[in-house]
Amino acid sequence: MDTTALLETLRTDLEHALVAVDFDGTLAPIVPDPADSRPAPGAIAALRAIAERGGQVAVITGRDARTAVELGGLDAVPGLVVAGLYGAEQWHDGVLTTLPEPEAMTRLRAELPPVVAQGDPRLWIEDKRLSLVVHGRLAPDPEVALDPLRDPVAKLGEGLGLDVHPGRGVIELRLPGYDKGSALRHVVDELHPTGVLFVGDDLGDLPAFAAVAGLRRAGTPAWSVAVASAEVPEVADAADIRVDGPAGVVALLTALTS
Numbered sequence: 129m130d131t132t133a134l135l136e137t138l139r140t141d142l143e144h145a146l147v148a149v150d151f152d153g154t155l156a157p158i159v160p161d162p163a164d165s166r167p168a169p170g171a172i173a174a175l176r177a178i179a180e181r182g183g184q185v186a187v188i189t190g191r192d193a194r195t196a197v198e199l200g201g202l203d204a205v206p207g208l209v210v211a212g213l214y215g216a217e218q219w220h221d222g223v224l225t226t227l228p229e230p231e232a233m234t235r236l237r238a239e240l241p242p243v244v245a246q247g248d249p250r251l252w253i254e255d256k257r258l259s260l261v262v263h264g265r266l267a268p269d270p271e272v273a274l275d276p277l278r279d280p281v282a283k284l285g286e287g288l289g290l291d292v293h294p295g296r297g298v299i300e301l302r303l304p305g306y307d308k309g310s311a312l313r314h315v316v317d318e319l320h321p322t323g324v325l326f327v328g329d330d331l332g333d334l335p336a337f338a339a340v341a342g343l344r345r346a347g348t349p350a351w352s353v354a355v356a357s358a359e360v361p362e363v364a365d366a367a368d369i370r371v372d373g374p375a376g377v378v379a380l381l382t383a384l385t386s
Contacts, residue, residue, distance in 0.1 A: 129368040134351050135383050138323050142384060143182025146321035147175070148312060148336075149377065151189040151196050153329035154355050157374050158296060160265045162191075162254060167200050168374035174381035179206045181385050184319045186211060188311045190300065190332055192256050193219035193226070209318075213258050214332070215311030216303055227303070229257060232288040236260055236301060239288075243280050248273040259302035261295075270297030271359075295330050296359045309335030316343065324348060327377055329355035330363060337366050353380065 138145050149155055155175075156165045179185045186209040189196050193212025197203055197219055202210060210219040217226035237260065244251050244262055251273060254261040262281060264270030278299065285292040285301040293300045312326055316339075324343055326336050337352040344350045354367030355377060364370045371380055 129351060131369055131380070134325070134369065135380075137349050138325060138384055141322050142178065144184075144321055145323040145325070146184045146186060146316065146319055147178050147381065147384070148186040148188050148315065148324070148326045149175075149381075150308070150328040150330070150333055151187055151191055151200060153296065153357070153374070154327050154333075154377055155187070155200065155374060158265070158329075160263075162263075163199075165199055168378050170378040170382065171374065172201055172204055174378055174385075175202075175205045175208070177385040178381065179208065183384070184321055185209070186312075186315050188215070188308050188315070188326070188328075188336060190214055190256075190259070190295075190302075190308075192258070193217045194224055195256075209315055211308075211311040211315060213256060214302065214306040214308055215314060216258050216306045227258060230303070232290055233258060233260070233303075236284070236288055236290065239284060240281070240301070243284055244277065246280070247277045251277070259300055261301075262299045263297065265297040274299055293332060295332055296357065300332075307335040308333055309339040312336045312339045313342075316348075322348070324350040325353065326351070327353040327355070327371075327380070328363070329357060329360075331360055333363060334366055337363075340368075353377075 155167045155171045188211045193210040250266040264273040267273035282292045290301045340350045340352040352367045353369045354364040356364040356370045
């Protein structure tokens with residue numbers, strides 16, 4: 129698809145459009161420690177400009193919503209909706225709606241560390257309350273470091289009734305029934321936009337790309353944009369448009385109000 133056509137269509141009715149973006153790897157560069165993640169220069173200003181022109185803005189992320197807001201300074205964007213943990217929680221106008229923690233997560237918190245301890249010592253676990261993530265990004269080759277643990281981690285997650293998902297240098301165990309596709313559709317159902325743009329970079333964004341395709345088949349102008357990477361080339365292959373890194377995302381978002 130043509131980026132120029134995307135921009136022209138969304139600009140025409142920006143005040144009724146939805147611009148939805150992932151956080152890590154999209155608004156913010158991927159970093160070894162997720163606590164160090166910050167939006168790329170100009171990212172928040174670009175989202176704020178879209179909101180000030182009347183556009184609906186959402187961040188759809190695997191992060192818990194409050195952490196994404198705090199790390200990203202997202203509360204600077206008027207009217208922003210943050211769908212966190214793949215839609216298991218939502219932040220809007222300072223109000224957080226979330227789910228209670230199930231027993232399976234309590235058990236996972238106790239049973240996952242001994243499994244991870246059998247692998248590369250540079251692996252570590254990020255606790256997002258409703259999901260746990262095994263990180264390999266501190267190792268020279270994250271995917272190689274994670275490989276020996278893929279089967280035992282999957283077996284543990286499945287035994288607890290949790291979904292197990294690979295990502296860029298990570299393995300995530302999370303609540304079943306939540307993904308970025310359902311999160312995007314929920315936001316669309318709430319806001320009724322006349323056009324939709326979703327930007328993502330990782331395997332977890334593929335359900336949102338599929339949701340975009342479904343919206344388009346149903347008659348809503350909609351586009352998926354991938355931040356291309358060598359780690360997960362299938363993400364770029366699944367998108368309508370590709371950009372280069374978070375800087376490319378910022379340039380695209382900025383062009384919407386130029």
